[in-house]
Amino acid sequence: MVSTDLESVDAFRARARAWLRDHLPPAPPPDAKDDYSEQAWLRARQTQRLLFDGGFAGICFPREYGGLGLTPAHQQAFTEESLPYEMPLLLNVPSLAICAAALLELGTEEQKRTHLPATLSGDTVLVQFLSEPRGGSDLAGLTTRADRDGERWILNGSKIWSSGAYAADYGLCLARTNWDVPKHRGLTMFLVPVHAPGVTVRRIKQVTGSTEFCQEFFDDVALGEDAVLGRVDDGWDAASKLLQHERAALGGTSPYTSGARPHLGGDATRLLNLARATGQWQDPRVREDVGEARAMNVVRDQLIAHVSRAIADGSLPPSAGAIARLFTAENAWLQTDMAVRIAGAAAATHGPGDAADTERIGTDYLFRAAWSLAGGSTEMARNVISERVLGMPREFAADRDVPFNEVRRGR
Template sequence: MDDSVYAETDPAELAAYREQVETWMNENMPRRDPVNPWHPTRDDDVGSTRNRELQRRLSDGGYAAVCYPTEYGGQSLTIAHRRIVDEVSMDFDMPLLFSVPTMSITGPTILEFGTEEQKQRYIPAWIRGDELWVQFMSEPSGGSDMAGALTRADRDGDAFVINGSKIWSTFAQRSDYALMLARTNWEVPKHRGLTMFIVPIHHPDIEIHPIQMVDGTEEFCQEFFNDLIIPAENVLGEVDDGWTVASRLLFHERAAVGGASPYTQGRHRGRSADGLADLAELARDRDDGERGLLRQKVGHLETLNQVDRLLSARVVKGIESGYLPAPAGSLVRLFHGLSQVERQSLAFELQRDNALVWNQGETTGAYGVEFVQRQQSCIGGGTTEMARNIISERILGMPREPAADRELPFNQVPRNG
């Protein structure tokens, strides 16, 4: 990661930049409809096309990927500049589908490990809005053991032949490329025989199966690879050293999910997270005996918001200065996941029946959908249990959990079926 993104910036320069961003946004980006807002992560072709169009607008105006280096299409500005863009853009439609994982997870991983040819080929394309990216990491039989990948990549001259399956890939059906972790060596312990590949998704030897969620959407997918041939030039990093690349990808993922990444782009004004004004109004309007308690709960959530913001800033600064190790991003990941569950649970409690049954066009139903999905903030980007393990072992220095297969050649590890 380029440390210059954390550089101190003159307040007068930032004030002038904010004015510049506000002027440009008002003249070039569609203002968000507060009554019937557009959802940038809707799982259809219309949403994908609109995200690409808006990303192209941002790129043409010089407000896409502000922390990326100029030599690849970015602006080489600081995280302070990016936060200004985020704050100003909250009232405008933004291409959030590009923010995670393209800009903030797969993007910085390629920025760190890619060859110069790979960086010149891929980074400008996603900054322009031409290509969306996704991660092919989890597997149906793997659970949280990503290093136990069974998807295999067998060397065949100047190419690799890939067979296997990946799952829980966000919007894979709308994306163009993926970073995929596959096993290239079965005779060494599991962490030492993996390789990261750049994979074109819309390939005749890849089957993509969308997975329907509880709210009817199809955000996640499962993929099947049937003798998929990938050229060796698509290896990211070194052959058999894919775990090094994957570890950094997971670092960027936790930072993005927890709000500590300099590479995310835009955020929309939420219902239960930003200012909590609507929830506070609901609590004030309650005329029963729970009014006082509910107001205290809203105040607690506002405190969580402030802690979340300050914790993110502290962790970012700590990692940049070396005071905190890189895995400290898990602190933000853990706090953000747990506090999000509290926010969505209280929003549901305040909305009561309106979050269970609503008329078409009413927004209260979104609170009910969010409540049903509330645990996803404790799963996506690595579970909260994994975050606790990382904090205990890699930050606090506590003993690692025992693992019988840690030094065992992978082809000797017992497996079901």
């Protein structure tokens, strides 16, 4: 039950509006290039600290761990008021909405009191160490291992596609700790210091030129018992909770993000501006595209609100976040494709003198496939919806009950 002595949403909104106006600079233009430089990460940390000191960080996190202990409605009000201002968007995903949210659910009291206030204040950045170079979508088939050595664990292996790992402090790393049981039953989640001896982080250059993604190598990394997040050999349960928060963050149902959420499909006003800049606003086909994009965004916002309420009141399970995650991915594809269709050749040949609105369309299109993978592939989202929301039978897996050391791999 929500406490009746909470500040009203309207009063909180008014207070946030005044504070934001007095303390934060305007947001960069919508078409500003993504910046994953060290300076950008430092700026995000500083802005997060400003929010924390001003009493507007961790709105839905409990007070005892540095948050405000307020409701998703308070968070939504703050998000709406914060849209015109610069916000530490780099820290939303995965640090706050995925990793900190999972730590809140899984951590010991000591882990939560140590890491959550530091994360909410921007002093600590968290990332995920889940995917592996040979793993594909079979996360439970991972081979990064952690072997017990007295009171320590020794971590060896490699992870990949870790967003922002080069700028992080800790990674939530899923490793195999028992090879004698089926693959889902022998995993453990660890909280790994990114700068510990034996950890190497290499940035990966993508087709867009971005180097946000990383690969990590673990060579005899020593971890204490206090690095275990959750229970030993019960890491699949921990990973499942992490993935639920990931789907919620990418689908727009997470109560732990603040500021703009361009990954949800963006603002259809961008397409309208593009149509005007390219002289096509009177073209009936272009007008239909802009109208469809706006309609899809209305449906998106209504779906996110409906799913969020249903999860909060228990009428849908947390895994229902996959519904919004799937829709927002498809909406992002639709809006990216429409932008290319309106821009035409300028999407690939933008140069001096062309409309500024066409500058990022080509690289956005190259990144389009990421929305079918981020937060788990759309195929996996469909499986989650069918099995965990609709109650349909699980698909067949030949290795489900086979000890992992008997599973044939790499053939």
